[in-house]
Amino acid sequence: MRILTGVSPTFDFLPLSVVSFGSTVIAEGCDPASSISWIHAWTVSHGIVTQVREYSNTALTVTRIGNVVAGRTAEIKPSHCPSVWESQFSGRAGKSVPGLVLAI
Template identity: 90%
Template sequence: MRTLTGVSPPFDFLPLSVVSFGSTVIAEGCDVASSISWIHAWTVSHGIITQVREYSNTSLTVTRVGDVVAGRSAEIAPSHCPSVWESQFSGRAGKSVPGLVLAI
């Protein structure tokens, strides 16, 4: 919050990886000192970012809840939600962080 309000100096966002899964783009990185990790999850529609989620100092696992076949979403068994991406940087900071699951 202090960075957003201008009370403290901003930190540089250094992306370490960028991956996409359909309309979802995941970018992961850290600050210069590697003390803050971040993950951005963008939803893109027709080349425009329509939604942004930001996670700081959090481990994120992305799972696929359904398959898309010929442009249509098909349901799959709830017990089968494969992990398609897991954050890598959060564990490098040497501290325990909360974990979240993002279902796409």
């Protein structure tokens, strides 16, 4: 944050929940004192983090857009994109936040 804004963050990244969906790991936390909620989405391959996405003050819904059957992805049907996870702490920041969908 300091590199991007010139200001050092005044909060700690303490996860309040951590869940995984295959190779995707989601960690979520909130600092009500700073009015900041955050979500990290990590992609892990062979025990190594290969991609990191960070969302601040954003509500996130994780949706699965295909079923894996016997190691192969089955046909994706437009009407079948179930939500497998939704953020819980974005409302604790005390303000309205935008929402995003992360498709896995």
